[in-house]
Amino acid sequence: MTDHKKLSAFSRATASVLIDRRRFLALSATASFAAAIGTGAEAQVSANKSVAPGWSAVDIPSQAGRTIVITGGNGVPVTIPTGTFPPSGIYSGLGYQDALALAGKGANVIIASRNADKGREAISLIKAQHPGANVRFEPLDLSDLASVTAFSERLRTQVDRVDTLINNAATAGTPERKVNGAGQELCWAINTVGHFSLTAHLLPLLRKGESPRVVFLSSGAARRAKDFEDLQTEKDYTPLKAYALSKAAILVLARDLNQRSTEAGWGVHVTATHPGTAKTFLIPSGPGPDSDFGRSLTSHPERFKPSELGALSTLFAATDPAAQAGAYYGPVNDQGEVGISEDHAAAISSKLAPQLHEELAKTTGQSFF
Ligand SMILES: NC(=O)c1ccc[n+]([C@@H]2O[C@H](COP(=O)([O-])OP(=O)(O)OC[C@H]3O[C@@H](n4cnc5c(N)ncnc54)[C@H](OP(=O)(O)O)[C@@H]3O)[C@@H](O)[C@H]2O)c1
Structure with a gap:
C-alpha cells in the first residue's frame, strides 16, 4: 500500500471512531505512564472513577463560531510496519486528533506548528x-x-478573539541534550517557555473570547520531576528528567493561570490534561528506542492506546460544560474515559509557582498579569 493509501485508509478508520467507538475500545489497552516505564504503577490513575462515563468525541458540543488554536496539531496518521521502531501500528499526533474532532464540530481551527508540509497534509x-x-x-x-x-x-491581525487555546505541542527530548539558539534545553524551551510565552501573548485575545478556555497538556511523567533546582538539566541530563521537569512546570503554570484568572475575574477557564500513553510520534521522533520511553514502547506496545482515545481528556477539558476550571483530567481506563488525575506538582506548586513565574518572566520578558 502506498503511504497515501495507508493514510486514506486510516482516515476512514478514524472517521469510524466517531460512528462506532466500540471497535476501537477493543483495540486499546491502558497503563499509566508509570507502568509503561516500569515504575510500578504506584500512582495508576485508573483506580479513579470517570467523571463522564461513556463520553467520547461524538459528545463534543457544537463549536460553531469558536476560534481554536492548537499547537502541534499536524501529526497526521502514519502506519508503521512490523520489524521496525516504533512497534507496528497506526501512529498520529494527539493535536491532530483534537483538530480533526473540533473542526468536525464546526470550530475555526488554527493548527500552529513547525512543519508546513505536515500541516497541509x-x-x-x-x-x-x-x-x-x-x-x-x-x-x-x-x-x-x-x-x-x-x-x-x-x-x-487575523482574529478579534481566541476562544480556546490548546497547548499541546511538545518534545520528549533527544538522546543527547540539545539547546535552542538562546542556550535553553529543548524540553524546557518548547514545552514550558514557548507555551508560557504564547499563552501570555494570547491572553488579551482569550479575555475577549466567548467562554474562553486554555488547556495545558502535561504528562504522567511529571511525577518523576525531582530536581527543581536544575530546570534546564545542566547538572545531568536524560530525556526523561528534562521532559518530567517541563511537564511538572506545565501543571504549576496551569494552576497558576487558573488562580490568576479566578482572582482577577478574567473568566478564562484553565485546565491541565494528560493522555495516559498513546501511539504518537513523541517517542519515535524524540528520545528514540534507546531511552526509558523507547524501551517502554518496545516492550509494551499494547499499553499505548490509539491517539484518538488519548485525545479524549483534552477534548473534554476543552469543550464540555461539565469540565471544571482548575482540574487535571486524564484517562481512567482502557476506553480513555475521562477522570480527575493526581496532580503530581500539587505539593510543590505554591513554592514553585512564584519562582517559575519569575524565571519565565526573566526569560521571555512577559507575564500572566
Ligand atoms: N503520547 C503520549 O503517550 C503522551 C503521554 C503524556 C503526555 N503527552 C503529551 O501530549 C502532547 C502531544 O504529544 P504527542 O504525543 O501527540 O506527540 P507528537 O505526535 O510528537 O506531537 C508533538 C507535536 O508537537 C509539535 N512540535 C514539536 N516541537 C515543536 C516546536 N518547537 N514548535 C511547534 N510545534 C512543535 C510537533 O510538530 P512538528 O512536527 O511541526 O514539529 C508535533 O505536531 C504533548 O504535550 C505530550 O507531552 C503525550
Whole structure:
C-alpha cells in the first residue's frame, strides 16, 4: 500500500471512531505512564472513577463560531510496519486528533506548528472527512521566542478573539541534550517557555473570547520531576528528567493561570490534561528506542492506546460544560474515559509557582498579569 493509501485508509478508520467507538475500545489497552516505564504503577490513575462515563468525541458540543488554536496539531496518521521502531501500528499526533474532532464540530481551527508540509497534509485529511471544515495552518516554532511573537502578532491581525487555546505541542527530548539558539534545553524551551510565552501573548485575545478556555497538556511523567533546582538539566541530563521537569512546570503554570484568572475575574477557564500513553510520534521522533520511553514502547506496545482515545481528556477539558476550571483530567481506563488525575506538582506548586513565574518572566520578558 502506498503511504497515501495507508493514510486514506486510516482516515476512514478514524472517521469510524466517531460512528462506532466500540471497535476501537477493543483495540486499546491502558497503563499509566508509570507502568509503561516500569515504575510500578504506584500512582495508576485508573483506580479513579470517570467523571463522564461513556463520553467520547461524538459528545463534543457544537463549536460553531469558536476560534481554536492548537499547537502541534499536524501529526497526521502514519502506519508503521512490523520489524521496525516504533512497534507496528497506526501512529498520529494527539493535536491532530483534537483538530480533526473540533473542526468536525464546526470550530475555526488554527493548527500552529513547525512543519508546513505536515500541516497541509493534516488540513487535507481533515477536509476529506469534514468537507466544510474551517481549518488552517500557521507556522510556529515554540523553541524560538521570535517565532512565538511573530505568530501572536499575525494572529492579532487575523482574529478579534481566541476562544480556546490548546497547548499541546511538545518534545520528549533527544538522546543527547540539545539547546535552542538562546542556550535553553529543548524540553524546557518548547514545552514550558514557548507555551508560557504564547499563552501570555494570547491572553488579551482569550479575555475577549466567548467562554474562553486554555488547556495545558502535561504528562504522567511529571511525577518523576525531582530536581527543581536544575530546570534546564545542566547538572545531568536524560530525556526523561528534562521532559518530567517541563511537564511538572506545565501543571504549576496551569494552576497558576487558573488562580490568576479566578482572582482577577478574567473568566478564562484553565485546565491541565494528560493522555495516559498513546501511539504518537513523541517517542519515535524524540528520545528514540534507546531511552526509558523507547524501551517502554518496545516492550509494551499494547499499553499505548490509539491517539484518538488519548485525545479524549483534552477534548473534554476543552469543550464540555461539565469540565471544571482548575482540574487535571486524564484517562481512567482502557476506553480513555475521562477522570480527575493526581496532580503530581500539587505539593510543590505554591513554592514553585512564584519562582517559575519569575524565571519565565526573566526569560521571555512577559507575564500572566
Ligand atoms: N503520547 C503520549 O503517550 C503522551 C503521554 C503524556 C503526555 N503527552 C503529551 O501530549 C502532547 C502531544 O504529544 P504527542 O504525543 O501527540 O506527540 P507528537 O505526535 O510528537 O506531537 C508533538 C507535536 O508537537 C509539535 N512540535 C514539536 N516541537 C515543536 C516546536 N518547537 N514548535 C511547534 N510545534 C512543535 C510537533 O510538530 P512538528 O512536527 O511541526 O514539529 C508535533 O505536531 C504533548 O504535550 C505530550 O507531552 C503525550
